[in-house]
Amino acid sequence: MNLDAAKAALSHLDLDVNPASIKAKSRDFFWYSPVLKARLDHVTADFVVTPRTEAEVIEVLKVCHAHDVPVTTRGTGTGNYGQAMPLAGGCVMHLHKMNRIKDIQPGRVIVEPGALLKDIDEACAPHQELRMYSSTWATATIGGFVAGGSGGVGSVRWGGLRDLGNIIRLRVVTMEAEPRVLDFTGEEIHRISHAYGTNGIITELEMPLAPAYDWVQIFVTLDDFAAANRMAYDLAAEDGILIKLATVFEAPIAQDYFQRVAPHVGTGQAVVALMVAPHAMGGFLTFLARHPAQIIYRSDSTKWDREPGQIFEYCWNHTTLRAMKVDTSITYLQVGYGSDDPLPLVEEVRARFSPEVLQHVEVTRSGGRVAMGGLSLVKFTTEDRLDEIIRQHEEMGALIFNPHRYTLEEGGRQTVDLRQLEFKREADPKGLLNPGKMIAWDDPDWAYDRMYAWPGLRKAAE
Amino acid sequence: MNLDAAKAALSHLDLDVNPASIKAKSRDFFWYSPVLKARLDHVTADFVVTPRTEAEVIEVLKVCHAHDVPVTTRGTGTGNYGQAMPLAGGCVMHLHKMNRIKDIQPGRVIVEPGALLKDIDEACAPHQELRMYSSTWATATIGGFVAGGSGGVGSVRWGGLRDLGNIIRLRVVTMEAEPRVLDFTGEEIHRISHAYGTNGIITELEMPLAPAYDWVQIFVTLDDFAAANRMAYDLAAEDGILIKLATVFEAPIAQDYFQRVAPHVGTGQAVVALMVAPHAMGGFLTFLARHPAQIIYRSDSTKWDREPGQIFEYCWNHTTLRAMKVDTSITYLQVGYGSDDPLPLVEEVRARFSPEVLQHVEVTRSGGRVAMGGLSLVKFTTEDRLDEIIRQHEEMGALIFNPHRYTLEEGGRQTVDLRQLEFKREADPKGLLNPGKMIAWDDPDWAYDRMYAWPGLRKAAE
Ligand SMILES: Cc1cc2nc3c(=O)[nH]c(=O)nc-3n(C[C@H](O)[C@H](O)[C@H](O)COP(=O)(O)OP(=O)(O)OC[C@H]3O[C@@H](n4cnc5c(N)ncnc54)[C@H](O)[C@@H]3O)c2cc1C
Numbered sequence: 004m005n006l007d008a009a010k011a012a013l014s015h016l017d018l019d020v021n022p023a024s025i026k027a028k029s030r031d032f033f034w035y036s037p038v039l040k041a042r043l044d045h046v047t048a049d050f051v052v053t054p055r056t057e058a059e060v061i062e063v064l065k066v067c068h069a070h071d072v073p074v075t076t077r078g079t080g081t082g083n084y085g086q087a088m089p090l091a092g093g094c095v096m097h098l099h100k101m102n103r104i105k106d107i108q109p110g111r112v113i114v115e116p117g118a119l120l121k122d123i124d125e126a127c128a129p130h131q132e133l134r135m136y137s138s139t140w141a142t143a144t145i146g147g148f149v150a151g152g153s154g155g156v157g158s159v160r161w162g163g164l165r166d167l168g169n170i171i172r173l174r175v176v177t178m179e180a181e182p183r184v185l186d187f188t189g190e191e192i193h194r195i196s197h198a199y200g201t202n203g204i205i206t207e208l209e210m211p212l213a214p215a216y217d218w219v220q221i222f223v224t225l226d227d228f229a230a231a232n233r234m235a236y237d238l239a240a241e242d243g244i245l246i247k248l249a250t251v252f253e254a255p256i257a258q259d260y261f262q263r264v265a266p267h268v269g270t271g272q273a274v275v276a277l278m279v280a281p282h283a284m285g286g287f288l289t290f291l292a293r294h295p296a297q298i299i300y301r302s303d304s305t306k307w308d309r310e311p312g313q314i315f316e317y318c319w320n321h322t323t324l325r326a327m328k329v330d331t332s333i334t335y336l337q338v339g340y341g342s343d344d345p346l347p348l349v350e351e352v353r354a355r356f357s358p359e360v361l362q363h364v365e366v367t368r369s370g371g372r373v374a375m376g377g378l379s380l381v382k383f384t385t386e387d388r389l390d391e392i393i394r395q396h397e398e399m400g401a402l403i404f405n406p407h408r409y410t411l412e413e414g415g416r417q418t419v420d421l422r423q424l425e426f427k428r429e430a431d432p433k434g435l436l437n438p439g440k441m442i443a444w445d446d447p448d449w450a451y452d453r454m455y456a457w458p459g460l461r462k463a464a465e
Numbered sequence: 466m467n468l469d470a471a472k473a474a475l476s477h478l479d480l481d482v483n484p485a486s487i488k489a490k491s492r493d494f495f496w497y498s499p500v501l502k503a504r505l506d507h508v509t510a511d512f513v514v515t516p517r518t519e520a521e522v523i524e525v526l527k528v529c530h531a532h533d534v535p536v537t538t539r540g541t542g543t544g545n546y547g548q549a550m551p552l553a554g555g556c557v558m559h560l561h562k563m564n565r566i567k568d569i570q571p572g573r574v575i576v577e578p579g580a581l582l583k584d585i586d587e588a589c590a591p592h593q594e595l596r597m598y599s600s601t602w603a604t605a606t607i608g609g610f611v612a613g614g615s616g617g618v619g620s621v622r623w624g625g626l627r628d629l630g631n632i633i634r635l636r637v638v639t640m641e642a643e644p645r646v647l648d649f650t651g652e653e654i655h656r657i658s659h660a661y662g663t664n665g666i667i668t669e670l671e672m673p674l675a676p677a678y679d680w681v682q683i684f685v686t687l688d689d690f691a692a693a694n695r696m697a698y699d700l701a702a703e704d705g706i707l708i709k710l711a712t713v714f715e716a717p718i719a720q721d722y723f724q725r726v727a728p729h730v731g732t733g734q735a736v737v738a739l740m741v742a743p744h745a746m747g748g749f750l751t752f753l754a755r756h757p758a759q760i761i762y763r764s765d766s767t768k769w770d771r772e773p774g775q776i777f778e779y780c781w782n783h784t785t786l787r788a789m790k791v792d793t794s795i796t797y798l799q800v801g802y803g804s805d806d807p808l809p810l811v812e813e814v815r816a817r818f819s820p821e822v823l824q825h826v827e828v829t830r831s832g833g834r835v836a837m838g839g840l841s842l843v844k845f846t847t848e849d850r851l852d853e854i855i856r857q858h859e860e861m862g863a864l865i866f867n868p869h870r871y872t873l874e875e876g877g878r879q880t881v882d883l884r885q886l887e888f889k890r891e892a893d894p895k896g897l898l899n900p901g902k903m904i905a906w907d908d909p910d911w912a913y914d915r916m917y918a919w920p921g922l923r924k925a926a927e
C-alpha cells in the first residue's frame with residue numbers, strides 16, 4: 004500500500020488527514036457489542052476522502068487500486084457490526100455529501116447513496132415516502148441502508164429490504180484499474196445489496212415508494228406479554244388495517260429504559276408501539292376493543308408533559324440504544340422466530356431467559372406471512388455466556404443473526420453468498436474493498452466453529 | 466299494502482310506473498343461476514322511485530312504511546343472487562342518481578351510494594383510487610357493492626370488503642314511522658354491510674383509498690395448471706411486489722371463452738391474469754423468470770390485432786359471463802379453499818371434477834395470509850347434480866358460498882348473522898325492507914336441509 008502516492012493523487016479532492024477526525028470517521032456503532040468493542044476499538048483509517056460525484060468516486064477507486072490502498076465506504080456510520088470500519092486502515096470513502104435526490108415518480112425515486120432517509124422522505128412528501136427505513140431514519144444514508152441494513156419501520160407491510168421489489172435498481176462502480184459503471188436490476192441486485200461495500204460502490208439507487216400518510220404513533224399497554232404479542236401479530240394479520248410499525252416490549256423494558264413513557268406504564272405491563280394510518284384508525288380501534296389493551300398515547304391527541312418524540316425511535320435498534328444509556332451492561336441479539344407460528348417460540352424463549360434476556364419483538368412480513376424477529380436485550384456477563392445463550396436459542400429452533408461479528412457470513416446464515424463472492428472476484432480482484440468482512444474471500448474453508456478473526460486486522464498501537 | 470296511496474304520496478318525486486321499465490329495473494344478474502332463473506324470472510315491482518337526496522330517501526321510506534309497501538333498494542342491479550329483486554313486489558328504490566362524490570382526503574373518500582365505482586376512481590385520480598372493486602367497476606354502484614358484494618380486484622392486497630378497515634363509515638336510514646339517520650363505524654358497520662338492504666338504506670359511505678398506479682395488465686401462460694396456481698400463490702406472497710389482481714384459469718377456459726386471448730394460448734395451457742404496479746415490474750419479472758411461465762400480453766407494450774380490453778373484465782364474475790356467452794349451459798360456484806395451504810385442495814377438486822367443473826381461481830388475502838377462492842365454471846345439467854357437486858366439495862373440505870340461493874344465509878355460511886337480525890328488529894320492525902332475503906327474520910328455526918322458498922314470494926301471473 005502506497006499511502007503517500009494515493010494521498011498526493013487525491014489531494015485536489017475533499018481529503019481529511021487529521022488523525023482525530025479520521026478516527027471519528029472510522030467508527031460506527033460497533034460498540035453496541037462488547038465483543039466487537041474489545042476487538043475493533045483501535046481501528047482507524049489513514050485518510051478520509053469525501054467525493055461529491057460519481058466521477059470523483061471513480062477517481063478515488065482508480066487511484067487506490069493503482070496504489071493498493073484498501074477502501075472502506077462510509078454512509079454516516081450508524082451500522083452496528085463495524086461494517087464501515089477500515090480493518091486494514093487505508094482509505095475511508097465518505098459518501099454523505101453525494102446526496103442528490105434526482106427524480107421522483109409515482110412509486111419510485113432515484114437518489115444518490117449519501118442522501119439521508121429522512122431527506123428522501125421529505126423530498127417525496129406529501130404524497131409519497133420510502134416503503135421502509137431503519138430507525139436511524141434521521142441520520143442514516145440510503146446507500147448505507149441498502150449496503151449494510153436489512154429492514155425496519157415499514158417491514159411489517161413490505162417485508163425485508165432484500166425481498167423482491169424493495170430495491171428497483173442499483174448503479175455500481177467496480178474497483179479495477181479502469182473502474183466500470185454497471186446498472187443492476189433483478190437478480191443482479193443481490194450481488195451488491197447487503198454486501199457491506201465489499202464488492203462495489205453504489206453510486207445511484209432507484210427505490211420503490213409507498214403512499215405517505217400522517218402516521219398516528221401509538222403506545223398501548225397490556226397486562227401480559229403473551230397477550231401483547233398476540234395482539235401485535237393479529238393486528239399485522241388484518242389485511243385492511245394499514246400499519247407501518249408494530250413492536251412489542253416485555254416488562255420492564257419500557258418501565259426501566261423509556262424515561263418519558265415509564266410514568267404511564269404499570270408494573271409488569273407489556274408495551275406495544277404502533278404506527279397506524281389515520282384513515283385506518285377506525286378499523287384499528289375496532290380491532291383493539293377486542294383485545295385487553297389500553298392506549299396510553301396517540302400522537303394525534305394525547306398530550307404528555309414530556310412528549311415522547313418519534314415513536315419509531317423506541318423501536319428496532321433504538322430500543323437497545325435506550326437500554327444501554329441506562330444500563331451499560333446491556334447488549335442485544337437478533338433473533339428470527341419465523342413466520343409459521345412464531346408466538347409459542349417467542350413465549351418459550353422468553354420464559355427460559357427472562358430477565359437475563361428481555362424480549363423486544365418486531366413484527367414483520369416474510370413470504371407473505373406475518374413474521375416475528377427479536378432484537379432481544381441481553382444483560383451481558385461474559386462472551387462464553389453470550390455464546391451459550393445463542394446456542395440455546397438455536398437449539399430451541401430460533402434463528403440467530405449474530406450482531407457480535409464483523410463478517411457478512413457470521414452476521415448472516417454462516418454460509419457463503421455465492422452471488423456476492425463471484426461478483427467480488429470480478430469487481431474487486433485485488434480484494435481492496437472493505438477487507439476482512441467476507442470470510443469466503445479470505446478463507447473459503449472456514450468451519451464456523453469459533454469467531455472468525457481476520458489475520459489482516461491492523462494491530463492496535465501500543 | 467296500499468300501493469295507490471303510496472304512489473300518490475310520492476308522485477312529486479321521480480316515479481316510474483311504466484310496466485316494461487319497472488320490470489327491467491326489478492331484475493339483476495340472477496339469471497347466472499339456472500336455479501334462480503327458474504324461480505325469480507317473473508319477479509317485478511309495482512313502481513320504481515329514484516330519489517336524488519337523503520331527504521327524498523327518507524320520504525320514500527316514510528311513505529312506504531305508512532302504507533305497508535315493501536321497499537327493495539337498487540344500485541345498478543349487477544348482483545348475481547336476485548339481491549335487488551323485489552320478491553313481494555312493491556317499491557324498487559333506485560339510487561343510481563344519488564351519486565355525488567362529496568370529499569376526497571388522503572386515504573379516504575366520502576360518497577353517496579349511487580356513485581359508480583369507476584366514477585369514484587376517476588374522481589380520486591391521479592393519486593388515489595378505491596382499494597378494491599367488483600369486476601363490474603364500470604357499471605356497479607358503491608352502495609350496491611357494500612350492501613351486496615364481497616370483494617374483488619384489490620382483494621389480493623387488502624382482503625375482503627368486510628375485513629376491518631375496508632369500510633370506514635356508513636350512514637344509514639331506518640324504515641320506521643319516523644326514519645332515523647345513523648352513522649355507523651367500527652363493529653356497527655357489520656350490521657348493514659352485505660345485508661342486501663334488508664335492515665336499512667345506506668345514504669353515505671366513507672371508504673379507504675389506496676395509492677393509484679397505472680397498473681400493468683398482464684396475461685401469462687404456463688403448461689400446467691398446478692404450476693400456474695403455484696406461481697400465482699407465490700407471487701401474492703411476495704411482500705415487496707405490489708399487485709392488484711391474480712387470477713388463474715384452467716384450460717380450456719381461455720381457449721374456449723376468451724375470444725381475443727385464445728389465439729395466443731396453446732392447447733392445454735393454463736392462463737394467469739395479473740395487474741402489477743409499474744414500479745413493481747422489475748421485481749415481478751425477476752420473480753417470473755424463476756417460474757416456467759411466458760408473458761403473452763402486457764398492456765404497456767404488447768400490441769395485439771384485437772386488444773383484450775380491461776384485464777379484470779376476464780376475472781371475478783366476468784369469467785362466468787364470458788363463458789355463458791359461448792355456452793349457455795355454463796353456471797358457476799363460489800368456493801373457498803382457505804388460506805392455510807390451499808394449493809393441494811384446489812388440485813384435488815380440479816382432478817375430481819374437471820371438465821364438468823373448470824377451475825377459475827382468484828387469489829386473495831385472508832387473516833394476513835394468501836388465500837384462494839374459486840369462481841368455478843360448472844357445466845349445468847340438473848339441480849340435483851349441482852347440489853351433489855356442492856356436497857362433494859364440502860366433503861373434500863372446501864367451503865361453498867352457494868350463488869344459487871337468494872337468501873343471505875344460504876349464500877353465506879348458512880347461519881344467522883345476529884348483528885344483522887337484531888338491527889333489522891330495530892330498524893325495520895314491519896319487515897318491509899327487501900323481504901324474503903333473510904331467513905332468520907321469517908323462519909328462525911329453518912334447518913337448511915333444502916333450498917329455502919320464501920312463502921311471501923309473489924306468484925307468477927298466468
Ligand atoms: C440506533 C440504531 C438503530 C438502527 N436501526 C436499524 C434498523 O431498524 N434496521 C436496519 O437495517 N439497521 C438498523 N441500524 C443499523 C444502521 O443504522 C442502518 O443499517 C443504516 O441504514 C446504515 O446507514 P449508514 O449510512 O449509517 O451506513 P454505514 O454504517 O455508513 O454503512 C453501512 C455499510 O454499508 C456500506 N456502504 C455505505 N454506503 C455504501 C455505498 N454507497 N456503496 C457500497 N457500500 C456502502 C459500508 O461500507 C458499510 O459496510 C440501526 C443502528 C442504530 C445505531
Ligand SMILES: Cc1cc2nc3c(=O)[nH]c(=O)nc-3n(C[C@H](O)[C@H](O)[C@H](O)COP(=O)(O)OP(=O)(O)OC[C@H]3O[C@@H](n4cnc5c(N)ncnc54)[C@H](O)[C@@H]3O)c2cc1C
Pocket residue numbers: 493494537538539540541542543544545548549560578598599600601604605606607608609610611612613614615616617618660661662663665666667668781782783786899
Ligand atoms: C359480470 C359480473 C361480475 C361481478 N364481479 C363481482 C366481484 O368481483 N365482486 C363482487 O363482490 N361482486 C361481483 N359481482 C356482483 C355485483 O356486480 C357487485 O356486487 C356490485 O358491486 C353490486 O353493485 P350494484 O350497484 O349493481 O348493486 P345492486 O345489484 O343494485 O344491489 C346489490 C344489493 O345491495 C342492495 N343495495 C344497493 N344499494 C343499497 C343501499 N344504498 N343501501 C342498502 N342496500 C343497498 C340491493 O338491495 C341489493 O341487495 C359481479 C356481477 C357480475 C354480473
